[in-house]
Amino acid sequence: MGRQNTFDGLSEFLAIAKRQSVRKAALDLEVTPGAISQALQKLERRLGAPLFHRTTRRISLTEAGETLLAKIAPAAQLIETSLGETLQHSNEPSGTLKLIVERLALPHVIEPILPAFREAWPNVKVDITVSNTHGDFIADGYDAGILIGSYIAKEMIAVRLSPPFKWAVFGSPDYFMHNGLTSVRMSQNTRARHFHER
Template sequence: MGRQNPFDGLAEFLAVASRNSVRKAALDLEVTPGAVSQALQKLERRLGTPLFHRTTRRISLTEAGEALLAEVGPAAQAIEASLDQASGSANEPSGTLKLIVERLAVPFVIEPLLPEFSAAWPKVKVDITVSNRHHDFVAAGYDAGIIIGPYIAQDMIAVRLSPHFHWAVFGSPDYFHKHGRPMIPADLAKHNCIRFRRPEKGDIYRWEFLENGQNVSIEPTGPVTVNDGELMQRLAARGQGLIYSSTYHASHRVAAGQLEPVLLDYSPGTDGLYLYFTKAAQAQPKLRVFIDACSELRRSSMD
């Protein structure tokens, strides 16, 4: 036989004690008067004492009922207040927002967004892992990630954060003045290329092109190899060699006249940065406000 629930009948007891009426208590509890009377009778049998004086016209507490109300009433109010507080916390953005972000997103999304976001939602702590490897997204407990579109799993919800961008080769005006411009991907064999070693995999990133309808992949050659995209661009801007990057990542240096794109006609297609998350995670208030902040950042950047 199952253990008796110690709270059985207490809600009915408190309601009747508050309203001095079984009928009014039943209306408050949205049950029938018979259900209230039955619950009270079971409680009284369990306690072995009557809790109410009953007449055809009125109902009032017995001495035992008054003693029980004095003990249970404040506790019930404390429980109700705790539940209200918990409900409020559930709807208020708080806790730790755990993110894994593509390195490309750091200067374009995280740096401009984070100060205002933290100021607006001080109860939300942000834990950011910068990485291009997102394969353990769910297992690692991340709430959301930011990555280049084609790498997002199909069961994720994705929100675009950047304009569509292309992949191209970039060099400084000084480099092109001294060494000329490659006209086709095969020309790269005659140029100094700054090679990029992917930090998470340790391999050399191959430069991808679309030539005569065919995908072409070239492993660049050159005396310098780095594993940091920002360093790669800085070296290229100083004329060290050519790099392979996105028009989005290089946009600031292109606008400043430090880098120029070539081989755009051979770009393999368009990409974009996306915020992604599971359908279940979307319900979290801390993630909802971050999604809103990212969307606002994108709107302002597109104006």
């Protein structure tokens, strides 16, 4: 025979005490009245005392039942409240969101939306690394990245965050004559900059 669970029968006992009816308690717990009665009988045998007076018309607590209810009802309410709070927290995003973003994304994407994001999700801490390098940022521990479209790996799931940008390079004719067009390429080894917002 398996070990007796301390809480066996208590939910049925509480439901009957609340509703003063086995049938109504069964509806609340979505089980049959027979299952409720069987659970109550097992609890009474375990405790060695009847918990309810039963007649054909009504059911009421015995002295032992009233004593038990007074002791466990507050604990049951606390458990129910705690479970509800935990469920609520689990439905709200929380924790740290680690992002790696292109420097260009700061003024055009991050700065415009960050205040609204922080207001909508106050339990989320945003940890941002600004870098123009394009490695495997998932392997580096980031949750997401904001990159220029041409640098996004094909296997990545991407969502457009801004209108297309047009690139332009400006310089004097003398500069290009002496340095050539290749000198205007942006270095991909730009040192990373890191900060975080709460």
